[in-house]
Amino acid sequence: MKILVVEDEKKVAKFLKQGLEEERYVVDVASDGLQGETLALSGDYDLIILDIFLPKKDGIVVLKGVRSKQLKTPILMLTARSSVEDKVEGLDSGADDYLSKPFAFAELVARVRSLLRRGAAEKSTILKIQDLQLDTVTHKAKRADRAIELTGKEYALLEYLMRNVNRVLTRTILSEHIWNYNFDTGTNVVDVYVN
Template identity: 40%
Template sequence: MRVLVVDDEPALRESLRRGLVSGGWVVETAPDGEVALDMVVDGDFDVVVLDIMMPRRSGYEVVREMRRSENWTPVLMLTAKDGEYDEADAFDLGADDYLVKPFSFIVLEARLRALVRRGAPERPATFIAGDLEVDPAAREVRRGDQRITVTAREYAVLEYLIRNSNQVVSKAQIMRAVWDAAYDGDDNIVEVYVGYLRRKIDTPFGARAIETVRGQGYRLVNSTVASTAAGT
């Protein structure tokens, strides 16, 4: 199994290389994000271990560029920063797993094996409902040729709805798919975010993509820009 280890700390980079080699991995290393991007283009790696805070190009930039170029090699990100927003950013940009320094090498190797077993299946194509498009690779939302800016949470709700288009999904299902298991707030938060989405993807275009199914939940259906709103 071939792994690329990317970290600007020489001692840590060498320590990881030696440990992984002793575990039977074929290891290559890179000292920064710029070198790493060149290597992932030319190399056929099973998994990438990627530090976040690096010179030239950060780990965030590397994983973003990988996903933009449709390179779906699994990525485990390392960081000395410990915070839920850092973790959320990593996952939003396309990382597959995340560890905070200092970490257990045994845990790191176990997570790498899990990522390799999972493999790098092709990411889903763009989801389309009428002229509404959601692109999971680029994390973009469009109506026709107009790009719509949404927050990370709004995007997550919309992607779940469009993945289940023309099906009724309950608030509980959306909560399980989008919110952390530790969230203990009211499930009416789903209604709030559906409202945010409607104001962005429907109202300005005179469309109705998200339907409320009374007593059951929500359903996203095919919708197109109304003729009266087509020029807006």
């Protein structure tokens, strides 16, 4: 599952990215509202975590903009604005959930799982190729009904490969999507994982 975090505070963005990657999500970060809106509209994400106070374009404006373009991706507002009026405005503008800062990371992850389950009701959460199965909500993999233990990166790589079956995926594509690297011909990180 791929998550977009739209957050301008570098420490918060880094914390969210690292924590969510430890939970086996693939995470992209946008540091302003304009970039966040552009990435959100690419339709490449299963969930968006959106701050309100953003440079270039306010989070509420971004939220209304993507909803006006019929983007159905679940959106969790994560912001310092915590009054009832702020929450009502965020939810009425199209957010699926709203969490105020400061927050407990365990609660954020529980809300992420909840939003992904809701979205998963509309589409299958099980990816299957022959006897290989991957549950994209629980992050469990099985082959011939035997559980497979995967690291976070192994899971992200397997999910990406299964979602792109019958498509040629270059080292560049894999390194940019899974590791968020610009491909360096001197690295063998992709080869180490795909052997």
